[in-house]
Each structure stands twice: as C-alpha cells, then as structure tokens.
Amino acid sequence: MLIEMSENSIAQTIARLRTEIREHDYRYYVLAEPVISDYEYDQLLRRLRELEEQHPELVTPDSPTQRVGGQPITGFTQVRHSVAMLSIDNTYNETELREFDARVRKGLEGASYRYVVDPKIDGVAISLRYEDGRLTQAATRGDGEVGDDVTHTIRTIRAIPLQLRGEDYPETLEVRGEVYWPLEAFRRFNEQLEAAGEATFANPRNATTGTLKQLNPRGIERRGLAFMAHGVGELQWKNISPPATQSALFEKFRSWGLPVNPCLQIMDSIEAVIDFVPRWDEKRRKLPYLTDGLVIKVDDFAQREQMGTTSRYPRWAIAYKYPAEQARTRLCDVTFQVGKLGTITPVAELEPVLLAGTTVKRASLHNFDQVARLGVQIGDTVVVEKAGEIIPQVVSVVTDDTQIAAGFSPREAASLQRRPILPPQQCPVCKGTAEKDVNGVYIRCINPTCPAQVRERLIYFCGRDQMDIAGMGEAVIDKLLEKKWITTYADIFQLAARRAELKGLEFQQERTIKGERRTIPVPLGEKRVAKLLESIEQRKQQPLSRLLAALNIPHVGTATAELLADHFGSMDALRQADEPALLQVSGVGPELARSLQKFFSSTSGQQILAELHTVGVNMTQPRRTTMEHQPLAGQTWVVTGTLEKFTRTEIEARIKQLGGMVAGSVSKKTSYLLAGIDPGSKLEKARSLGVKVISESDFMKMIGGA
Ligand SMILES: [Zn+2]
Structure with missing residues (x-):
C-alpha cells in the first residue's frame, strides 16, 4: 500500500515536471517571454530524466526527455501528404502584386477580403501531423505529393511541441511551417565545427536540410534549430466549430503551443502590402533569422476554397521575393x-x-x-x-x-x-609540407609548430567562448608573437612579469592631429595593461569546460567540452578515462574519444597540460552528473549471445542509460556478463576469471523492468 502511494506520487511528480517544462517551452518559443534561465530549465529536465530513469515504465513518447537519444533510422520512409504541399507562386515586382490582387477580386466576385502577410523565412518546409494533440509524424515537402518521414530529427527541435497545450485542438491537425537555423545558433555551431577542424556550413538553409535528413538524430538538439508555423494541411474537428480565417486559427495555434511569426500582419488592401514591401526590406535584415520575402494570402478559408488552386499553386496566395543580394x-x-x-x-x-x-x-x-x-x-x-x-x-x-x-x-x-587556381604544394606560411586530407577535400599544413596555426590557436584560446581573456585581441596577439613573448598557452599566464615592457608596446592607430587624420604609433599604456593582466589572472579560474574547449583538440567544441567537464569533473579524471568510459558520456562518439586519447597520450598534449598546471590554471569543476542515482553506475558490462527482448544496440543503450559502461571483451574489470542464447567463448572466459554471469531475465529483474 505504502509503495503504491509513493509510486503514485512519483507519477504525479513526473506529470507535474512535464507540464512545467512544456509551459516553459511555450513561454520561450511562442510568447518569447521566458521566465527561467536556461540553467534552471536544464535542471527541471534533468530532474525529470532522473525520475524516468528510475521508473522506465512511466516514460511516454511525448515526454520532453524523449526528444533526444532516439534510435537512428536505416533509411527514409515516404509519406503521402493527405493535403498536397503546394509551393507558392513567386513575384518580384509591384505590377505582378497588383495583377494577383485583380485575380483575387475577380475570383471573389466583389466580396470584401483581406490579406494575412507573413515573412517568408528562408528555411525548410515541413508538415507536422498531430493526432489527438500528439505529434505523430513529420514529413518534408518532397515533390508536394510525397515527402520523407523525418519525425526522428524533428522531435529534437524544442520549438515543436510533442504534445499540444490546452484541450480544444482538432482530432487531426496538420501544421505546415518552416524549420530554420537562427543565425546566432548557426554561427555558434560553425565555431564548434571549426574548433573540431571540420568543414563549416556555408548556408543555414542547406545546413538545415542536411540536419533533418540525418539518419541518426543524436546530438541534433544542440544545433538549436527553430520552427514557425505558416499554414495548415488536413484539419478534422470534433464538435467544435472551426475558426473561419487563418488569423483566427493562428491565435489557436499559439494557445496550443505552436510558434507563429510575431511579425504576421493583417492588411486590408494590396496597396497596404505594396507600401509595406520596401519598409520591410530594412526591418527584415535585423531579424535573428534569414528571410527572403513576404507571403501574402487571403485570410478567409471559405474564400480560399472558392478560389481553388491551379495544378501547381494556390490561387489565393503569392510570395513577394526580394532580389538576392x-x-x-x-x-x-x-x-x-x-x-x-x-x-x-x-x-x-x-x-x-x-x-x-x-x-x-x-x-x-x-x-x-x-x-x-x-x-x-x-x-x-x-x-x-x-x-x-x-x-x-x-x-x-x-x-x-x-x-x-x-x-x-x-x-x-x-x-x-x-x-x-592550384592547390598549394606547401604551406603558404611555414613552407612545410601540405598534405591532402583522407577524403581529399581539404589540404592541411602538417607542421604543428607552423606560425600561422600557432597564431590561430592562440586567438581561439583567448576567445569569448573559450578562456575569454579581455584585451587579448588579434592585434595584441600578433605583437606578442612578433616579440616572441608568447608561443604557448602557458606563456600568456606569465605575461605579468613583463608589465613594464607591455606598457611600451606600440600599435598603429588613427588619431586627429591639428585637424588632420593621421596614423601614428600609440603605446598600450598603463590602464590597458592593468586590465589585460587582471583579466589573465582571473581567467586562470575558468571552469574546466572552458579550458577544454580552448585547447584546440580536434572534435572538442564548446558543447562537447561542457559534456565532458560535467561528467568527469577534472582534467585528471578525463585523462584517465579509457574508451568505454568516454563513450559512456552521452554525445561522445568514437571519433571524439580517439581524438581525446590521442591528445592525452601525445608528448605535446602532456606538455601543454603540465605547463598550464605549473602556471596555476584551474583544471576542475563541480561534477553535474546523475550517476549516483543510476543503478548500474560504475559497472562495466559485456553482452554475449542472442537476447530475446533487445537487439544489441538496444541493450547497450539501456545499460548506458542506467549508468553502466559496455565493453567489447571480458576482462578482470568486467562487473557482469549478460549472456543470451549461444553465448560462446566469452562465457568461458568470464567463468575462468570469476566474473558474474547473469541471464536476460535476471537483468530485467535487476533493473526493475518487465
Ligand atoms: Zn604551415
């Protein structure tokens, strides 16, 4: 009885946390009025995840925790759109806008009408299908009739509700909208790619398409894609009279938690639209995402019906496109x-x-x-x-x-x-060997002491998202390199010994002298040096995550560094982690694990860390992990033979989810061998080493699942 009570209250806590998280998503994405910090939000999500891990039977597909960690798919399933996803006819000038309006007036036989005008976001068109308020499918436009099922990647986008708010939503609702990559998130992600020594994306829209078409949804949530609704496909209401216009329906959308563009406007005439076009051209450049035009639609659904569509376009809508820059x-x-x-x-x-x-x-x-x-x-x-x-x-x-x-x-x-344009045979800066990459696309200078690389690495090390040293801009770094006062990261932290010399460092600056602009050498001076040295001293205490991100280890970007630092808590613990231990961190793949191990085992990597340690740079931060609450924490598991309830991937995911590590072979370090049917030689090895062997049903009892 007592147990039942507590299970009940846990179920209630879980339900309450889910509602709370959805409410914050709504405030953030629909109202643009967040009331808690990202950190507090993460804490709520973490708490929910902990409870769900202890009670896997209470996990539901629409839980906010289920956005991430979905299983990869092996290929795309095609989806036939129940209402075709027509594209909208384009125009580039006023005359054509007036012609469009004349067709509307004629089509509606003198009835009055108005337009909804929506920014045309430069993104990827998506159809989201909700059944009884639950997101059941997401598909790309494809050819308008048939698209690809991308539910697995769409689920990772926080702006898209997995469950609609309220109660008055239709039985079936197909939301049409645009998935896009906000510019700031795009910039940050490119920075991380650069940190990893990988190719950066050139265009947010193409990169968004690529992201949605990934087979493996892992890690996509960190890209920060966003969504805005701009239309509707199939709609089936139960016992409720549906809104008569798009503007009224969009009010509903907002109340259900679906983001709608706040710049959306209702206009009474085409003249108002034409007047708006040039004004909007200036404003749209200040938006935090890319737009390439305006979409103009008749607001009233019955009037849309009356006008109908051509074979390719709806007659009641047109897109005004600004010429490409x-x-x-x-x-x-x-x-x-x-x-x-x-x-x-x-x-x-x-x-x-x-x-x-x-x-x-x-x-x-x-x-x-x-x-x-x-x-x-x-x-x-x-x-x-x-x-x-x-x-x-x-x-x-x-x-x-x-x-x-x-x-x-x-x-x-x-x-x-x-x-x-010929690829260089040697590095343009150090004249060292330039080699083609494995995939042949990139050419690299392979000299690790190449001055150009050293410079770029130092700039990155001091950068805003890394060690964040104020006053260490490119010009200062160039001067310090020229003087040979810095060549390594550690040298930065010993600059205090050169206080007097630093003050005298001269930089070319433009000044007005006797009414004339002239470029003259200006010394760095007392004040700026004091500020710089103070910042350097303070930044020694940056948390481990920032230091890790700053070290220019391939594949270790800002986000990965945070994951690693949260999990291991100290450089020492990270250094000692073997591959299975690294792979256990969610978001860490084999490539990253290898890159870390390469860094820690290399002479140069060890030297960098030893020097930074000597000059007093902090290499720890409080751990933020839920391992203590996980039943398999600290255990190493090996799986062998065929299981009844799990595939190999599934069982490994489950063990990791519960805090355990999975290894490929049995050793003295193995905590358990999980043996299925036809276990083979691993079973004998485990027995000879005295490793505990358990069956699949024992495992199920152990983790408390059925
Ligand atoms: Zn070079």
Missing part, C-alpha cells in the same frame, strides 16, 4: 588561409564591390572541391553573394557568353587573362 566583380587573385588545425582554405581576393550595404573585398572559396565545381579561375568575372549576410562567397562564374553580352568582343572575352 548578389554582385559581380573580378577575381583578382587567390590567397591561402591556414586554420588553427592546419586546414588551408582558398580565399578569393576581389575587386572591391558594394554588396548589401558593405564593401566586399574577399570571399570564401571553401575548398578545392568547390573550386572545381565552380570551374573558377583567377581573372574570371564572378558572382558573389552574401550567404545569409554572413560570409560573402563566390557562387558562380560569369561565362564568356555573358561577357560578350556585357560588351566585350569575343576576342577580348577569350583573351581576358585567366589562370587556374
């Missing part, structure tokens, strides 16, 4: 940039050109695959585009034909001096 210019030369892990990137040096309000002189060519794809050569006229107003890039080459059209004679066009 592109410019033409000449590619004068290509230089090579050496990244902090040695990656050599080709950079286009351009004839300066005005693009989206700024002068562009350089643009990324990404890698040599991209150079080959574009067929670009030095001397070509190229089209540059600002990919989401982030980094300009070369998107295409203007062909000879176009140059002829632009007024060059055929002979001139052909004789415009062109030369191919």
Whole structure:
C-alpha cells in the first residue's frame, strides 16, 4: 500500500515536471517571454530524466526527455501528404502584386477580403501531423505529393511541441511551417565545427536540410534549430466549430503551443502590402533569422476554397521575393588561409564591390572541391553573394557568353587573362609540407609548430567562448608573437612579469592631429595593461569546460567540452578515462574519444597540460552528473549471445542509460556478463576469471523492468 502511494506520487511528480517544462517551452518559443534561465530549465529536465530513469515504465513518447537519444533510422520512409504541399507562386515586382490582387477580386466576385502577410523565412518546409494533440509524424515537402518521414530529427527541435497545450485542438491537425537555423545558433555551431577542424556550413538553409535528413538524430538538439508555423494541411474537428480565417486559427495555434511569426500582419488592401514591401526590406535584415520575402494570402478559408488552386499553386496566395543580394566583380587573385588545425582554405581576393550595404573585398572559396565545381579561375568575372549576410562567397562564374553580352568582343572575352587556381604544394606560411586530407577535400599544413596555426590557436584560446581573456585581441596577439613573448598557452599566464615592457608596446592607430587624420604609433599604456593582466589572472579560474574547449583538440567544441567537464569533473579524471568510459558520456562518439586519447597520450598534449598546471590554471569543476542515482553506475558490462527482448544496440543503450559502461571483451574489470542464447567463448572466459554471469531475465529483474 505504502509503495503504491509513493509510486503514485512519483507519477504525479513526473506529470507535474512535464507540464512545467512544456509551459516553459511555450513561454520561450511562442510568447518569447521566458521566465527561467536556461540553467534552471536544464535542471527541471534533468530532474525529470532522473525520475524516468528510475521508473522506465512511466516514460511516454511525448515526454520532453524523449526528444533526444532516439534510435537512428536505416533509411527514409515516404509519406503521402493527405493535403498536397503546394509551393507558392513567386513575384518580384509591384505590377505582378497588383495583377494577383485583380485575380483575387475577380475570383471573389466583389466580396470584401483581406490579406494575412507573413515573412517568408528562408528555411525548410515541413508538415507536422498531430493526432489527438500528439505529434505523430513529420514529413518534408518532397515533390508536394510525397515527402520523407523525418519525425526522428524533428522531435529534437524544442520549438515543436510533442504534445499540444490546452484541450480544444482538432482530432487531426496538420501544421505546415518552416524549420530554420537562427543565425546566432548557426554561427555558434560553425565555431564548434571549426574548433573540431571540420568543414563549416556555408548556408543555414542547406545546413538545415542536411540536419533533418540525418539518419541518426543524436546530438541534433544542440544545433538549436527553430520552427514557425505558416499554414495548415488536413484539419478534422470534433464538435467544435472551426475558426473561419487563418488569423483566427493562428491565435489557436499559439494557445496550443505552436510558434507563429510575431511579425504576421493583417492588411486590408494590396496597396497596404505594396507600401509595406520596401519598409520591410530594412526591418527584415535585423531579424535573428534569414528571410527572403513576404507571403501574402487571403485570410478567409471559405474564400480560399472558392478560389481553388491551379495544378501547381494556390490561387489565393503569392510570395513577394526580394532580389538576392548578389554582385559581380573580378577575381583578382587567390590567397591561402591556414586554420588553427592546419586546414588551408582558398580565399578569393576581389575587386572591391558594394554588396548589401558593405564593401566586399574577399570571399570564401571553401575548398578545392568547390573550386572545381565552380570551374573558377583567377581573372574570371564572378558572382558573389552574401550567404545569409554572413560570409560573402563566390557562387558562380560569369561565362564568356555573358561577357560578350556585357560588351566585350569575343576576342577580348577569350583573351581576358585567366589562370587556374592550384592547390598549394606547401604551406603558404611555414613552407612545410601540405598534405591532402583522407577524403581529399581539404589540404592541411602538417607542421604543428607552423606560425600561422600557432597564431590561430592562440586567438581561439583567448576567445569569448573559450578562456575569454579581455584585451587579448588579434592585434595584441600578433605583437606578442612578433616579440616572441608568447608561443604557448602557458606563456600568456606569465605575461605579468613583463608589465613594464607591455606598457611600451606600440600599435598603429588613427588619431586627429591639428585637424588632420593621421596614423601614428600609440603605446598600450598603463590602464590597458592593468586590465589585460587582471583579466589573465582571473581567467586562470575558468571552469574546466572552458579550458577544454580552448585547447584546440580536434572534435572538442564548446558543447562537447561542457559534456565532458560535467561528467568527469577534472582534467585528471578525463585523462584517465579509457574508451568505454568516454563513450559512456552521452554525445561522445568514437571519433571524439580517439581524438581525446590521442591528445592525452601525445608528448605535446602532456606538455601543454603540465605547463598550464605549473602556471596555476584551474583544471576542475563541480561534477553535474546523475550517476549516483543510476543503478548500474560504475559497472562495466559485456553482452554475449542472442537476447530475446533487445537487439544489441538496444541493450547497450539501456545499460548506458542506467549508468553502466559496455565493453567489447571480458576482462578482470568486467562487473557482469549478460549472456543470451549461444553465448560462446566469452562465457568461458568470464567463468575462468570469476566474473558474474547473469541471464536476460535476471537483468530485467535487476533493473526493475518487465
Ligand atoms: Zn604551415
């Protein structure tokens, strides 16, 4: 009786936590009025996860904990849309907007109508299917009739409710909307990729498509994708009269926890829309995500019905698209940039050109695959585009034909001096060997003491998301390198000994002297040196996660560093962790585990840590792990033979979820051998070593599941 009571109250606590978490999601994503910090939110989620781990029988698919850690899929299932996902006809000018309006007026035979006007987010169109308020399926647009089932990746997006709020939602609801990558989250994720020495994404929309089409949903929640609803597919109401207009339905959407664009407007005439177009062009650039236009739709559902669709487009909607921000210019030369892990990137040096309000002189060519794809050569006229107003890039080459059209004679066009862009044979900075990567896309300088790499690593080490040393910008670092006062991370923490010399360091600065702008050398000075040294001293106490992120270990970005630091609590514990122990941390894969082990076992890695330790840099932080509450914490398990209730992947996931580690072979360190049918040689080995052997049903009893 007593036990039942407590189980009841646990079920109640779990239900309360879920409601609370959903309420915070609603406040954050729909109302944009969060009332708790991210940290507090994580604590709620952690508490819920702990309880669910102790009571796996209470886990439901719509629990907020079930967004992450879903099983990978082996391929995409196709989904036939019950209502076609038509695209919307595009226009680029006022005349066509007026023509659209004339068709609407004619179609509605003089009835009055109004428009809903929504920003056109540059993302990926998705259809979300809710049955009795529960998210049951998510699909891409595909060809409009049939798309791919991407439920496994969509579930990881916090802005998309797994369960609708309230009670007055329809029996069946298909929400159409846009999944997109907010610019700040996109920037941060690229930083992490860079930290890992991996290729960065150029365009948020393409990267979003790639993310949704991953087979394995693991780790996707950390990318920070977002969602906004912009339409509706199938709708079936029970006993409730449905809203008559999109604007009324969207009010409902919001109350059910579905994010709708707060910039959405209702307009009475096409003239109001036309008036809005140029004003919006300025405002949209300040939004935290990319938009490429406006979508204009008749608000009333019955009127939409009356107008119908063509074979491709609804007649009641049109998209106004702002012209892409592109410019033409000449590619004068290509230089090579050496990244902090040695990656050599080709950079286009351009004839300066005005693009989206700024002068562009350089643009990324990404890698040599991209150079080959574009067929670009030095001397070509190229089209540059600002990919989401982030980094300009070369998107295409203007062909000879176009140059002829632009007024060059055929002979001139052909004789415009062109030369191919060749991958460098050696590092442009240290002249050391440049090698092709395993996959052949990247070229790297393999000299670890390459000055270009050392510089980039030091800049990164001091960066805002790493050690965050105020006053250690690129110019200061360059000067310190030039003076040879720093070459290692540890050197930074000994700069206090050079206080007097630092004050005298001179930097070129623009000053007005007797009404004239002049560039003169200005010393760093007492105040700035004091601030710099104070910051360096303080940052010795940064938590382990920041230090780990700062060390430029391939694959260890800011987020991974946090996971590792939370789990291990100290550099020593992390250093001693073997591969199974590392893999036990959620979010750590074999590649990362190998990279860490390589760093800790290398002479240079050991030297870096020893030096940082000597100068007094902190290498610990409080552990934030739930291991104490996990029944298999501290145990190493080996599984052999065929199991009845689990596949191999499932059983390993379950053991890890309960805090245990899984190893591939039996040793003296093995706590348990879980033996299924036909166990083979591992069973004999376990017996000879005196390792405890248990059956699948013993295991089930042990973890308290059925
Ligand atoms: Zn080099």
